[in-house]
Amino acid sequence: MHSTGLQKPLFAPGAHRRTEPRGSLWDSCKIGGASPVVLSPHLSLMAVVQITRIVRFNAAHRVYNPALSDEENQRLFGKCNNPNWHGHNYTLEVTVEGAVDPITGFVVNLRDIKQVVEREVVEHVDHKNLNLEVPFMAGTIPSTENFVLGIWRVLAPAVAPARLARLKLWETENQYVEYDGR
Numbered sequence: 001m002h003s004t005g006l007q008k009p010l011f012a013p014g015a016h017r018r019t020e021p022r023g024s025l026w027d028s029c030k031i032g033g034a035s036p037v038v039l040s041p042h043l044s045l046m047a048v049v050q051i052t053r054i055v056r057f058n059a060a061h062r063v064y065n066p067a068l069s070d071e072e073n074q075r076l077f078g079k080c081n082n083p084n085w086h087g088h089n090y091t092l093e094v095t096v097e098g099a100v101d102p103i104t105g106f107v108v109n110l111r112d113i114k115q116v117v118e119r120e121v122v123e124h125v126d127h128k129n130l131n132l133e134v135p136f137m138a139g140t141i142p143s144t145e146n147f148v149l150g151i152w153r154v155l156a157p158a159v160a161p162a163r164l165a166r167l168k169l170w171e172t173e174n175q176y177v178e179y180d181g182r
């Protein structure tokens with residue numbers, strides 16, 4: 001038997017307008033209006049927002065393990081083991097998170113994140129050979145997995161006070177790896 005007729009609706013249209021407290025999150029958007037209201041510290045501490053910056057670059061690599069035989073490398077890595085290198089057009093999505101600053105309305109100024117990602121990552125890898133020229137990849141097999149870990153190690157301390165929440169690194173348009181610091 002159904003008893004839907006006895007259930008109270010979980011959400012009544014318009015109810016949020018009556019119950020929304022003064023000094024709510026949305027008041028932070030009213031700067032420039034007649035009477036701007038500063039976001040209450042309590043609510044700003046609760047609201048964690050993620051923001052993502054996307055950059056694109058290309059790089060060359062050879063995926064192989066020098067500790068293994070030529071035959072074993074060829075069996076494991078196939079075309080990626082080409083001794084004369086090959087390249088990829090990478091797309092990197094950098095997601096940071098934090099509380100919304102009541103003065104700016106920002107988690108962090110995206111201009112700053114853009115500069116940090118350019119300085120710490122793109123300048124070191126764009127048009128470079130990941131096996132030979134990128135300090136934070138030295139001594140690692142330059143798989144997409146190891147690449148995202150290397151990028152995390154240089155970016156996580158550099159984006160403070162925002163917290164690096166997630167990296168998504170696309171090696172082709174059909175595959176990507178994700179890392180969140182665990």
Ligand code: NI
Binds near residue numbers: 061
């Ligand atoms: Ni490759």
